[in-house]
Amino acid sequence: MLGQFENHISNHFPFLQGKKLLLAVSGGLDSMVLVHLFQQLNYEIVVLHCNFQLRGLESFEDQQFIQEYSNTNAIPFVFTQFDTEAFAADCKVSIQVAARELRYSWFYEQLAIQKGDFILTAHHADDNLETFLINLSRGTGLEGLTGIPAQNEKVIRPLLSFSRQQMEEYASVNKLKWREDSSNASDKYLRNKIRHHLVPLLKELNPNFISSFEKTQSFLSEAQELVDDAAIMVYQQVAREEGEDIYFDLVRLLQLPNYSSYLYQWLKEFGFTAWDDIYELVTSQSGKQVVAPYFRLIKDRDCLILSPLPSQENQQEFEIESVESKVKFPLNLVFSTVSKIGVASNSTIFVDQDKLVFPLTLRHWNEGDVFQPFGMEGKSKKVSKLFKDEKLSLIAKEKVWLLCSNNQVVWVVGIRQDERFKIDPNSKNLLKIECIE
Template identity: 60%
Template sequence: MLATLKKHIETNLPFLLNKKLLLATSGGLDSMVMAHLFKNLQFDIAIAHCNFQLRGVDSFKDQKFVQDFAEENEIPVNITQFDTQAFAADYKLSTQVAARDLRYNWFYELLEEEGYDYVLTAHHADDNLETFLINLSRGTGLEGLTGIPEENGSIVRPLLHFTRAEILEYAKENNITWREDASNASDKYLRNKIRHHVVPLLQEINPNFMEAFQKTQSYLQESAALVEDASIMVYQQVAKQEEDSITFDLNQLKKLPNYNAYLYQWLSEFGFTAWNDVYDLVDAVSGKQIFASNFRLLKNRDSLILSKILVEDEVGTYFIDKEQQEISIPIKITFKSVANPAFESNKIIFVDGDKLQYPLELKRWQKGDNFQPFGMGGKSKKLSKFFKDEKLSLLEKEQCWLLWSANTLVWITGLRQDERFKITENTTNILKIELE
């Protein structure tokens, strides 16, 4: 196993060579074998152990076992303790999810603070199979069947190609000691039920089941790579990515066979789960939207617009004094007195500075707001009608800031100036206002 792992690293994980590695070590069979292997391969390693305080005195025995091992082998060790149950209760998480979040957050802190390059965990082929079966039992897409990734950023799982049986055999051959977790024998958790009852039955049906599974998963990973390549190519034809949003052209999308599969591929990473609602949005009326935790998908005429959910500004209204020549929050606007106007774009307006009353106010639009559009001879128009005529999406309307003077609209920033503040032949104080 040692020689096989050495060759696997040199061939498939060469980026681990000559790096500082942090080994996640629980004290169980898998992590103790991993520590033994990487020590014998003479890597620059340190150990990280989390005491989740979930098993009473046994949790502290695990901690001491790992600490003693590290000291005996002169390996640097990092140990922390978590009140996992309290954390789970505070954040309304299951104990397993809470432990995972605490563990990985701490690992990332150690990477940054102590200068380690990668965190290694001892997941193996049996873990991969169990994860596959769990996902399959719950219903999943292709990504849920491709298994635990061998590398995910700074997290690397170098034992994924070894089975639990191979790891156990290596431990016995090399007299490696480990701590048994009594909870592994319980069927309380779904993973244990699959490990104790489902996997043995599959191996009874086919003694070479693990080998067959690994081959199948390799094919699934190749298929996933093909899907990803196709998804990227089609995305470039259908999607337009802007600073704050992504717009999908429905006319182009509907030309594709099974376009729902592309939507799933593009949107799943943003937290959407109500897929029937997502698919129905394609033919929904303009203005309809659905939400994920932090994102929303809006139907706007012949497009779908993906954007982050805007957090309401705590301030709401931003005041601008007469002396200010520039503001940068919530948007960047400059104010400058000039001798002559030079109309360049909608991002610049020229107003009669003597007509302004300070402080000016910058705020979002509200229903009922109206103004006198520049160039329309003083006729009043509701902003809702103006936005509709300009074919602005709901997202664009929400992102729009209005500049006010004494409850009179001066400028729909970047779109239209109000007639009442325009310069005339009698203007002596020309103020240039520019949105950058």
């Protein structure tokens, strides 16, 4: 196996040569084989171990075993201990999810501390098969069937092409010792049920099942690459990006026979899970939306708009103490006293300074806000009605700021000035207010 492994590294991970590698080691068969293989190839390695404290004394015996092996073989050893159950309870996640989050967060910390280049884990072909079957049993898209990636940013999994049987044979020949995790014997977890019952049956039906499975995954990965390429090409025709927002043209989208598949490919990375709701959104009325943890998808006339969820900034108010104030955030506002009225525009207004009560406030609009549009003396209008007339999307509305004096709207910034603060024949102090992008 050593020769095969050396060739595998040379062919698929040649960039590891001369790098400092941090090896994630649990003490089990696969991770101990991983350490031994890189020892034989004379790489610079550091052993990392996470003690999740889930199996009482056994967890600490694993830690001691790895530490003794590292010391005996003069390998740098770094470990940490987690209260995994408490973390899982606090975050309301499963033990498995908690362990994964804790593990990889710590690995990346160590990557910086140890000045390492890559993190290596001991996932192997049998792990890959189990993951495939778990995803298949739960229902998944094509990407869920392509298995564990051999590389994910700084995380490398160099044993994915090798089976557990190959590692057992290697360990036997090299007289390696390892620790057996007692929880692996339990059928409490789905992965263990698959490992103990389903995988042996598949191997019994086809002794070369692992090899056949690897070929199937290779074909699936190629199919996924084709899907990704098609998604990119269609995205360029259907989507346009404006700042943090992405607009999907529904007229063009609905011309595609499999538009829902494209939506899935484009949106899956944003944390959406309510796919039926998203597909229905295409034909819903304007204003409907589907929300993910950090993003939302909104139907707006002939568009779907993908946007980050509003921040707390939307609830804030900013005070402007006087005309001498320099306002740079959240808008760049410039106040200038002038002797005569110039050309007004969406970004520039002229007001009677004596009609203003300082401090002015700058805030987002609220439902129920009313103002008197410039040129409509004595007539009030809801700000929301102005937005409707301007055909603003929900996202565009949320980005509008109101400049207010004593709770009265002076300016719907960038859209319309208020009549009550306009300059009249009796005005003595003229003030120019500009919003500069």
